[in-house]
Amino acid sequence: MHAFATILGDDKAVLQPDHRPWPRYQVDEAAWIRAAHAMRNGVCTLVGYWGEAKQVHLALATASYDALCVLSLACPEGHFPSIALVHLPAARLERTIADLFHLRARGAADLRPWLDHGRWAAGVGAAPAGSAYAFLPVEGESLHQIPVGPVHAGIIEPGHFRFTACGETVVRLEERLGYVHKGIERLMAGASLAKAARLAGRISGDSTVAYAIAFAGAIEAATATRVPPRAQWLRGLMAELERIANHLGDIGAICNDAAFSVMLAHCGLLREQVLRAAEACFGHRLMMDRVVPGGVATDLTDAGAVHIEALIGEIRRCLPPLISLYDNAASLQDRTVGTGFLRPELATRFGCGGVVGRASGRAIDVRRRPSYPPYDQLAFDVPVLMQGDVNARVWIRIREVECSLALMTQMLRRLPAGPLATTIAAGDNAGSPQEGMALVEGFRGDILVWVRLNPDGSIDRCHPRDPSWFQWPLLETVIDGNIVADFPLCNKSFNCSYSGHDL
Amino acid sequence: MDAGSCNGCELEIHALNNIVYDLERFGLRFVASPRHADVLLVTGPVTVNMREALQRTYDATPAPKWVVAVGDCALDGGVFAGSYAVVGGVAKVVPVDLHIPGCPPTPQQLLSGLLALLQTTS
Amino acid sequence: MALTLILACIAALFLLAPVAITIRAGAVARPVVYGLSATACSILLIAAAPTLLGGDTLVQILPLGIPWIGAHLRLDALAAFFLVVVNLGGAIASLYAIGYGRHEAAPERVLPFIPAFLAAMNLVVIADDAFVFLFAWELMSLTSWALVMTDHRDGGSRHAGYVYLVMASFGTLCLLLAFGLLAGSHGGYSFTTMRLSTLATGLQPVLLLLVLLGAGSKAGIVPLHVWLPLAHPAAPSHVSALMSGVMTKVAVYGLIRIVFDLAGPTAWWWSIVVLVVGAITAVLGVLYALMQHDLKRLLAYHTVENIGIIYIGLGLALAFQANQMAFGAALALTAALFHVLNHSLFKSLLFLGTGAVLTATGHRDMERLGGLIHRMPVTALTFLIGCAAISALPPLNGFVSEWLTFQAILLSPALPQWGLKFLVPAVGASLALSAALAAACFVKAFGVTFLGRPRSPEAAVAREVDVFSTGTMIGLAVLCLLAGVLPGLIVDALSHAVAELAGGTRLPPQSTLPWLSLIPVSAARSSYNGLLLLIFIVCTASLIAVAVHRFASRAVRRAAAWDCGFPDASPATQYTAGSFAQPIRRVFGRLAFRASERVEMPEPGRLEAARLHVKVHDLIWQWLFVPIAKAVNVASIRLNRLQFLTIRSYLGLVFAVLVILLAGLALWQ
Amino acid sequence: MAVVNDIIIQALQMLLVVAVAPGLTGFVRWVKARLLRRRGPSLLQPYRDLYRLLRKEVVLAESSSWLFRAVPYMTFTAIWVAAALIPTFATGTMFSWSADMIAIVALLGTARFFLALAGLDVGTSFGGIGSSREMMIASVAEPAMLMAVFTLSLLAGSTQLSSVAHFMLTQHVGLRISLGLVLVALLIVAVAENARIPVDNPATHLELTMVHEAMVLEYSGRHLAMIEAAAFLKLLLYASLLACVFLPWGTAAVGDGPVAYGIGIVAYLAKLTIAGGLLAVFETSIAKMRVFRVPEFLGAALMLGLLGTLLLFVSRSL
Structure with a gap:
């Protein structure tokens, strides 16, 4: 207080x-x-x-x-x-x-619409229809603009980047997001718990487990529901699986952006093994809809536990050679070291979480503090680096994969028995609406979900906030001192969410 | 291209490129520009903000061309149907030749869908 | 007879100047003056041809000028070649101006000077004594200075004119001193006497320095080039074409005449100096050109580069000649003279094209042009041919002269001096580097000016220019192609001029070779056949085009440019000239110009403008000319004090000077 | 009769390079895939791709000019002519004396010049990025190539490739420092000019890092097919050049008769296989370099070429 x-x-x-x-x-x-x-x-x-x-x-x-x-x-x-x-x-x-x-x-200086592109039905958005977006000014001789997106050459989500550059030197980068705005908050309003949970799992497909845990956590907080311990531990297991899969994918993709395809091939294979394990154990490669308010939807069988043990062993075996491959490829290090430097004080000011923040010295991990089960009962490291460059972000990812492996081993060993879910008892205090909030560490950083329930148990208002909100603006600044061709590396090392941000 | 998906489908499309599924051995590969493309792989419920971009991408692709809608959302908007910001299925904007269901479809499903398309067209 | 005709034409051109002043009525004056100039140039061109192709050397002495000397005039093969270059350029520029001159704001400031300028250049070439040469040279400078000052209200033009005048006077002074050295103590100012006398060894470096300062400054060698990119663009475009395409060649002529003809046998280290100057000029010239976004300045800097290439050829020739390798000297000289012709063709073409763009849009800043290929198809095509030719792309003419220069370089391992052994490969590398950079430069020049989308409303509504302009540009483009595919004919035409300089040695005759091949040395060593290459390329291309159109899909659809799904019609989304050259500036500019960039990027979320500050230093201007100017300034202030001395001090000074002079004389004896 | 024979050999040479070129690229891709433990695309895939592209319609940008449509043919022709001038299975072919190595370098320059212009034609920023980077790279690569050519010419006393190939077969060659320098310089240039890793990534999907791909982003249908074919040919050209100079064994001379030609063709294909395999291994083991490291990389090639020339200026035996 x-x-x-x-x-x-x-x-x-x-x-x-x-x-x-x-x-x-x-x-x-x-x-x-x-x-x-x-x-x-x-x-x-x-x-x-x-x-x-x-x-x-x-x-x-x-x-x-x-x-x-x-x-x-x-x-x-x-x-x-x-x-x-x-x-x-x-x-x-x-x-x-x-x-x-x-x-x-x-008194706000920037009155331009953000998610609203002036295309929604009349009355929904605030932007006038058909108005062109005014990009921020740039001064200097012989400048040109490079508009990139929303349809990219690679397989990535839609977003528009406006570079103003002189040749290769970037003078300003401005993002224009909102392309994947699907109106999730409004869809949530009035939705039943089940429908809302499905939506929450699809806010950002790569963090579906984290979002589902955050949403369930907020609902459970609002209704003061006690989740069975086994469900909490299984959630943790799924969350760590998701983190490992995404980090492996990111490490490979960052290296591939430097045209180092060997790393992508190896990391892609490992990631595929993680996803297959997830499918074998929880019935879905991305584990969508496996976390529900009140608990989890699938149990982990003994065979599943063995499968995951095997997976952990496999990754433990494969990771060190990959790390040394990364560390010893001078041509690759030349691309990542010093590129896309994020000043620690900026990361702190923006409250930038996740890998990006921790690579710039911001030692915040909501699993550690304010913490939530099962992490409050587990021992783990929060790796932090001060360098703030692409290389640091790769290393944080590598370290976090190692941490996650350790966490999963602990969780598998100490997995409590018991029921998988309890029912959500909503609306039993008819007086004031129940409100809950949860903060969960996804692979990108801290996800916040805030809900208010209607007395009938349906959702009145739900606000999910992706970690990318505080990372996207920083991406605009790390390009300073880098050239146009280095942007993909910076971008991939941030790997911000479009869908989670645009909602 | 992504017309408003939650990134789940993209992850699985990415997986097509890994050495397990190895899309390239079938002579299929992802290209950098719609000008070079034969098939547009469209994911997600088409959001209102992406409708024009999707239309432009389709127009920019030289004929003969095929559109493959990937995922449940791409069929009719999926869980996002009914929102003010979502148009609905891909077919509402551009003609769709093939729909691969799933939320998200597994790489295996994607692969068999694409191979089926390859079979019917050639 | 031919020389008389030539003199008559020159006199006619001189007379045309006052005529132009008297018939000031613009509409009549323009076609009359330019038409007569073109006619005179054509006659001069034809009159010079027989001597070039092996006719007799003609000599004439007119009772003009200094009474007891008279005016010596002489037409040998070298002079004839330069007459051809001068008058080809002159005739075409005059024809072009019949149309282009219509847009002249003040025709009375251009019309009288053009014929006089042409006449002066012709006179330089046929001069056979120092007096006529210097008179014509100075006249050439003055008339071109007047043309540079056409737009005298513009501060830039005035500055250009001032710098030009200073440099030109300085250059003439140097030449005067050079002729003084050549004339020696006997005071024979006719070239015939100079040829016979030999220069003391100790004075050779002085002579070379004076010639380089005099003729080189006019040609635009680095570091004496500073006036050129100011003055050439300031003049009307056809005058720019004349100055860049023709007048610099007259300057080259001056160097050749003095160094190869009048100075007698030269020491081998002369070649080192010329080669180093040439290599530095070539590379720096093109680097400077790359940094420009004013089309005419870009072309002017490019002239500097091409002068460097010519100097490389001349330097090689000097090296071979000093070592009695007459064949190598002949090859290098052929390459240099071929490049003289080529450069006059494509540089005139490019300046005329720029003039057309200027007429159509009012802009010569590339950042305000773009998309002109749609609206000015003929200008675009001819300009493209000029760009390809100057970038030394086969089968156009620029390639042939560079190829010949390379062949000369490949002959040079036989040179005995170690200095040359180390220098020549480096010169070859800088020649290759400048050629590659030139290609980049002209991709930029053509791409930004003619391709893409218009960057200004004027460029969007541009119209193709008149028939005279397009006609002359087409003519020059055809000449560029012809010189490229029939190089053997030109090499043969040059052979007499080369033989004069290289002590009678010339390349083997080329026009008798099968398929009009170019085989300078021997078939096993090297050969080039532009004609066959052209036929080969044309046949293959048509074959492919036919085959593709026959067998492939013929469907074509117009659609919007691929914009990543974000339609933005602003032309700001295309590359600018500055952006195009930025990577090269970053690679080479740090060293050459101490170029630096500083980006001011506001923090995310702030709405202030981001800023880019680029600093490019013209080091030569900063480190050479600014200190000289300062020194002159300081000295003049000091000297100023001498005006206010007492009688006693003056007498004291006079006495001191007398003593010093007498002491000097005593020591000298 | 001799003329007819010459024409046939020349035509065969031209057809051979066009026919083999996509196969070489396919082979490189296949080896790369195998090195990444994939099955990889079929060797015939580039042929299929070309066929597929030829059947497609062309989508032209509204702002494109005639130059945009002409460039694919010009580029292809320039590279094809250059490739046809390089002895593949037989030396001394009919047109080989119409242009020498310097002209081949210049022909490649022509192709690049027009392709760079095409990149600027539509007026998109990507085309400009590609053109600008390409010309920056070329401004160092071309002199490097020329210096390598100089060294070879000085060694062989000729700028004609056929003569050089003959010279390399003689006993006078031996191991020379200058030859080693040239080999390295040529390899570096070949990697850069063919838009391979570490200079460019032929398989990239990042608009902002592309060089070659960025220039051709607007091309479609048959135009794209021509450009792709030209790129295949260019790779083949460099492989042939290296093979012709450094592995001249087995090459027939014009007039040797069918058996020698057959041996020549087999030897040529074997050389290409070696070159393709080595390229794939090299590419797999290295990351793409920063854009502004490329000039340093190529500057090394330029210096090596210059050093080679210098050595020969100093002594014919180095």
Whole structure:
């Protein structure tokens, strides 16, 4: 509580009941602005920022993530003081709030629509139809622009990048996202728990387990449901499988962007083995819909456990030669070392989580703190590097694969017996709506899901926030000092989500 | 191309290139520009924001060309059907020659679908 | 007879100048003056041809000029060759100007000077004594200076004119001193006497230095090139063509005449100097050209490069000659003279094309052009041929002269001097480097100007230019092709001029070879056949085109350019000239120009403009000319004080000077 | 009769290079796939691809000009003519004396010049990226190639490839430092000019890192087929050049008769197999370099070529 005392001020802030596990306060504009300054001064970190019909919410964490809270500001007039005016990382979230809820951030400098391309049906978005997007200005002689995307040459998600360059020297890079906006938040509103869980698993297909755990966690927090231990441990197992699969894919893909196809071939093979193990043990290669509110949908058989043990052994056997291959390929190191440098202080200011943050010295892993089961009972390392370049991001991934392997071994050994799921008891307190929030470490970083349930147990409002929100803006800056041709490496080493960001 | 998928289908399409499925041995490979393409592999429920891009990509591809819709979403929007930001299936924007179901379809399914297309066209 | 005709034509051209002043009525004056100039040039061209092709050397002395000397004039094969170059360029530029001149804002500032300029260049070439030569040379400088100042209201033009005037006067002064050395103590200022006298060994370096400063500064060798990219573009385009394509050749003529003809046998180290100057000029010239986005400046810098290539040929010839390897000298000289002709053809073509673009759009900044190939098809095609020719692509003419130069380089391991053994391979490498960079430069020049989408509204509505302009450009393009596919004929035509310089040695006759091949040395060693290559290429290309059209799908559909699905009609999304050259600037520019880039990128989310600062230094200007200018300035301020001395001080000074002079004289004796 | 014979041999030579070129690229791809433990595409795949592309319609950008349509043919022709000038199975063919090694380098330059222009024609940024990078690379690669050619010419006393090949077969050659330098220089240039790793990635899907692919991003249908075929031919050309100079054994001379020609063809194919295999191994073991490392890489080739020439200027026996 007292972690946020200076922000909340005397007693104007009203603690809202039934918001779990962290408190939510209804605040006034003064506290709202104090929060913005606290974030700018590095006292707090911006964790989430979302809107609804006549209200905006701000999720804050202390710098070390040992305490969190949500601040809510009512804005009956349709506007609220801009946080971005003080604390820039909030800018895109604020623009999104304007797009989706027609709530205006007072004093914000950047009033351009973000997710809204002026194409949605009348009245849905805030952007005027058919208006061209104004890219930010660049000055200098003989500059040209390189528009890339939304349809890329490779198999990646759609997004538009606008480089302004002089030959190979990039002067500015600006992202234009929102192409995969599917209106998930609105689809969630009023959806049944089952439908919403399916949607949550498809916010970002690569992190389906993490999102499902986060969504289930938020629901369980809101309804104060106790999840059976076996389900929690199985969730952990799936989450680590997912992390390993994605990290292996990323390591291979980063090397392949430097045209080092041997690494891709080996990593691709390992990844395929992980996915096959997932299919054998949990019935789905990506483990979609295996985590449900209240528990998990599939059990791990003994044969499955043996399969995973074998997989762990196989990866442990294959990884070291791959690492030395990476480490000894001078031509590859030449591409990755020093490329795409992210300043640690920027990573901290933006609250950039995951591999990107940890490669730039931000030692935050929500599995460690604020932590959630089963990680609160497990021992593991959080690898951190200070270099902040592509090479550091590759190394963090390698180390995290090793950590995940260790975690999985522990989980397999200590996997408790018991039931797989309990039912969600929703709507038993008819008074105030139940609200819950969860913070889960996906392979990209911390995923936040906030829900409010209707009394009938359906979803009233659900806001999932992808870690990419705080990584995308930083990608624009790591290109500084690099040339156009180095961007793919930077981009792949960030591997931000489009779908999870655009919703 | 991705017309609004959740990235699940992309992951499995990527897997086609790994040495287990090895798409290239069938003489199929992914190309860098629609100008070089014969088949457009479209994933996802087409979002409103991507509709024009999909249409332009289709127009940019020289005939004869085929469109393969990948995944359940690409059929009718899947779980995202009914949203203000989603058009629906790929067929609502461009003519689809083949639909490979699954959420996401496994690489095996993708492979057999593509090979079936290869068989019917040649 | 021929020489009389030539003199008559030159006189006619001189007379045309005052006529042009009197008939100022623009509409009539333009066709009359340019038409008469073209006619005179054509007659001169025809009159010079017999001597070039082996006719007699003609001499004439006119009772003009300094009374007891008279004006010596002489037409030998070398002079005839340069007459051909001068008048071919002159005739074509005049014809072109009949159409182009219509857009002249102040025709009275151009018309009188053109015929005088042409006449002066002709006179330089046939001069046979130092007085006529220098008179004509200075006249050439002055008339071209007047043409550079056509647009005298523009500050840039005035600056260009000022720099040009300073450099030209300096150059003439050097030549005057050079002739003084050649004339020796006997004071024989006719070239005939100079040929007979030999120069003291100790004075050889001085002579070479003076010739390089005098003739080289006019030709634009590095580091004396600084005026050239200022002055050539400032003039109207047909004058630029004349200055770049023709006047620099007259400067080359000056060097050849003095070094190969008048100076007598030269020491081998002369070749080192000329080769080094040539190599540096070639590479730096093209690097400078790459950095430009003003089309005319780009072309002007490119002239610097080509002068470097010619100097490389001349340097090789000097090396061979000093070692009595007459055949090598003949080959190198042939290469150099061939390149003189080639450069006058394609550089004129390119400047005329630029003039057409300027007429059509009002821009010569490439960053404001683009897409002109759709709207100016003839200009685009001829400009493309010029670009291909200057980039030394077979089967066009630029390739032949470079090929001959390379062949000469390959003969040079036989040279005995170690200095040359080490230098020549490096010169070969710089020649190869400059050729490759030239290709990059002209991909940029053509690509940015004519291809892509228009970068300004004027470029979007450009119209093809008049018949005279397109006709002359087509003519030059055809000449470029002909010189490329029939090189044997040209080599033969050059042989008499070469033989004069190389002590009677010449390349074996080429036009009798089967298939009009070019075999400078022996068939087993090297051969090139442009004609066969052209036939081969044309046949193969048509065969493929027919086959593909016969058997492949013929369906064609127009669609929007592939834009990654993000339609953006802004022309800013295409490459700019500066961007195109940036990688090369980054590779070579650090060393050559101390080029540096600094990017100011705001933090993510900030709306301020990102900025790029590029610094490119013209090191020669900074390190050579700025200090000289400063020194002159300081010296003049010091000297200024002398005006305000007392009588006593003046007398003291005079006395001191007298003592110093007497002491010097005493020591000399 | 002799003329007819000459024409037949020349025609055979031209047809042979065109017929074999896609196979060489297919072979390289196949070996690379095998090295990555894949099954890999069939050797005939490049042929099938060409056939498929020829049957497709052409989609032209609205802003493209006639140059865009002409360039595929020009490029292909220039490279084909250059390839036909290099002795493959027989030396001294009819047209080989119409152009020497310098002209072959220049013909490749012509092909590159026009392809780079085509990259700029449509007015997209990718075309510009490709052209600009290609010309930057070429501005070092071409002199490097020329210096290598100089060294060979000085050694053999001729710029004619047939003469060089004959010279390499004689006893005078032996092991020379200059030859070794030239071999390395030529290999580097060959890798760069054929858009192979580590200079370019022939299989890349990243718009921003491409060189060759970026220039041809707009091409489709038969135009693309011509460009691809030209790229196949160019790879073959460099392989033939290296084979002709450094592995001249087994090559027939014009007038040797059918048996010698047969041996020549078999030897030629064997040499190509060796070259293709080596290329694949090299490519698999290295990552693509940063764009601005490429000039340094090629600068090394230029220096090697220059050193080779210099050595020969100093002494004919080095």
